[in-house]
Amino acid sequence: MKKITLITCLCSLLLMACSREEWNTTASTDTPEAVFKLYDVGYSGTLSRASTLEEARYDRLEYCIVDENGNRVRDTKSKYNPSTSEIYVEGLHEGNYRLLVLGVKGNESLDRATIHELNHIDETWLEFPEDLQKPLDAEYFYSQTPFTVTVQQGTGGKQEVATIRQDVKQQRIISKVDFEFAYNNPYVRTAVTAKRATLGSVHFYTVLSGDGAMAGESDGTLQDLLLDSVTSYCFMPLKEGSVLNGEISIQTRNYRGSEVSQVYAFGQKEMESNHIHQIETKVNHPDDKSVVMFLTSSAYAEGKHTKILQDDETKEVYTNPSLRKFNTAQPLQLNITDDGELHMRFYSPRDLKNVLVKVHIPAVSDEYFDLAYFDTIPGFADFYEALPLVQRSSMCRTESGRQIEVHQMQASELAGAEFKVESTDPYWEKLTKIEHGWDIYWGLYGGDPEREDGGPVGNWMGIRPVHCRESVALFLNFTYMIDMPEHEQILTENADQLYDDNKNPIQVERVLQQMRQKRTLQVGLVYPGNGIIGLGGGSTFGAYQQAWFEHYWNAYACSIMFHELGHVMGYGHSSSFTYGPWAEKLMNNFYVQNLSKFPIDSSTYLNSKNNPNRYK
Template structure:
């Protein structure tokens, strides 16, 4: 909250100018007319990252003093600082030549134990800090001294008028900043930092500022530790010229193999000057500088701003284009190298995957698989793209057998025939690895239009939306995992007398036949069924669809599962005369097994997607 006060002389807090005795005659026109001073400030000297244009002040506290020609503070003035307009208005002025002293503060000076005194003369100490402060400043402090003139003239009409010149006030910081910057040969070293601290010692600082803008006082010698991960720049009053800021920087980083590396670097900064940035740059010499393994920590992933697939709002032209959105359930994590030399990882999964090591065998480089990338975590429906280090510089990679392989800088043709291998100790990855017989899934509109509020129904279909596509991924990951579960085989064998084909109950189908049909490679184009005509599911050949309610409730509702398995029976070539549609396989065995064993499946809860609360569902 901005601490603003309309001050009358004698209050002595925020905006009062109060030391000199009041006028001994009646007020003039000038006294009754407020003088408005616009407050601006400049960037740090030499700050190339910011525009040189003036910035309007947005201070938390403002103090001012009006000084006459003798250097004394003028009293009986009223002042008000308006942060919305960055304007300071002063009433009570008379004819004369003056100087306006303004102290602006951004932040809370109480954290710095700062004292602001009601000076009576320009040479007195106005702002002061303890000698034993022993820490960087929390607030920024700005100062200006602006000459201005007040003139009252009476024209031929006998009516007096006032003229005030010099009302544009430009301030500069009375503090300097020490910035700690780092140069990294390998960007993944920076994003793998666990801690970055510096010990600061040796330097002594000024402790006060007079009304005239002169620095006074001397602090004790600084000795402290700062967290460079929390802040890279620290504020101080100007330093004494006879001292320097010196110390040691400690950087601790993780390695993708689970270890830690600690590095120490010394530094020295000659001085801190007002309104100027002193820079300490440290080239980070690190054993991982030559590493060619992409170490994608959570920080590195977040900074990459990588895309996601099948998200609400994704264009129907994209998610129904099989060349852009299609996956096999046995390979939900798709890996490739783009024509631009990027590692491309696309993940068809409602759940994240943690601790992922991507190994690659590059025939033109080495016969072994090399550690190409480590991901702390891959988020659901990730669409990760990032240039390979090997495209930018010579690198060093660890092979699967543990030896180090030197790679020259590569081009895209050198990666021809690359093969990938994925490793993870995440239990979820074990589940996904349990999908031995994958089905290939794409998404189709079948004439519907998801951009219309009612889905643009055509016949028995309406426009599938990304919210439904994500549930399609969840269901088919579970279904193709289920077909290789030992318990699933058991239930088929225990009920083999209830499995019959299109010829009716006498047309017996063996469990081995059913398993072979379920484990057969298949490709489906999945859509959303329009229930307006009484149809809630469609299936056969490459076609599969269910109505919205079934996609929402397949986790726990056996009727929704019955719809799914009824249509899967059609996909497997069975008619309504078989047990695989209106019979035990779909209506009793599979639907109940799916619900009862959900906790053992890859997508074991509806909470990963929370689809029922999604605003893009059809009403």
């Protein structure tokens, strides 16, 4: 037998392709003469390039062994094991060899690539069409590993075979180009609507031979590169003497509906294999110094802002009126924190679109000026973000159209801020029509929402966020309804059905005054096990779960709500406002029949009936 010693070294050449003799089905790979373990080397130019080495995994692998004359060796047996990234070889004779390996990650057919069979190392192995005219979809890896086979005499005059393992480090033959952008204002970056690179005449190599040499030439045409969601592209190296150059165009929008187009020239002379090359565009934009926080959808998402009254909110938070309380006439709460952040909290089941926030800050101007614009404010949003005013000097646009420059300010200088909100969203128009707001907060009344049965105490059980959200919907609708002309009309037309507990008539004006007066309610969840499905009076209001979920369409559920509102208004069970026509005929039916006109015009915003956190 022979004893084989492999002496190997890695050459950082380029890609190759070659077919091989497959291991026959009866051959064993337990003791092959040579095992080559494939690893991928990371791109050069990365921070971790010294330690970037990972086991190779390819969608396609081609390899072959050539002798010292570069001719393909055909009298060997070999096999590639993709699960271990190893090539096993048997049948090698004494001599000098090279192992050529070509790996592909991705689908080379998308690049119209052709991998040829090698008979000699100088032949073409990998080839791209001259008119490809696009970046590469797949990544291509290559290595050329020389090794020597020598025969050694064993003890007793016998020759022995020993398996030798060798690591093979694969490098990409392609080059990657990263298009990077430096912005002076983060709100300009998130307001970009389109980015693209238009290339001049650029020529890439199109051929790789077995010895790693590059040849061939693309036709010089390259389609525009869209840089919106993808900013990295792969290419074959530049042909000697060619330059990757062109123009980068950037389109942005601003909060006032205008669009800005800008063009920047660029040029890249070097594009080496297995390297990342960066083309940075420093964007100078007219809105660089704008004070406005332009919260596009992407900008808002980047802030990872939270929401209030969500199912995972603790009872200690959502039942604390210092943390969770709102007036239905002001569901959008705005303030500037002591740290100089704009804080926006929105008590609403619905999203609000196209929102301009203006502010009057005495230390800045005697006028209101534009401060923030939201493409969308999500329902129950809880937004915090540092104001540009405390980060840098800024340009402000006042209501009269003046542009004023404001120096960087301290948070303490923002005291006394007053806000004004504008929106083209029809939903906002409805919210602004709520003139007589009620203050709403939530209480457990002894119940425990963490228990499966709600921890009932007397007629109460633990209210959960799913019920709190529904109460926001109900009271926004109710306080909107009380100022509707149609509502006043139905009361006027049925004035004879309005009476107190002594059956004395109640004037329509008196009823409206009682419904419109300022009130504060602590809202809870009623436990129906005692036969009670609603409780109300003074500052207390509660209903059982089904009524909270069905007030949109169920006239009976509505009658429960208005029954308890009748108690809140000071009436007892002998009046028309509880078991009488006001609660059970006029108001409940008006609510259901006019739901489409209300701010919260559908149960689908909350879909509470299907919420897994409701009581079963």
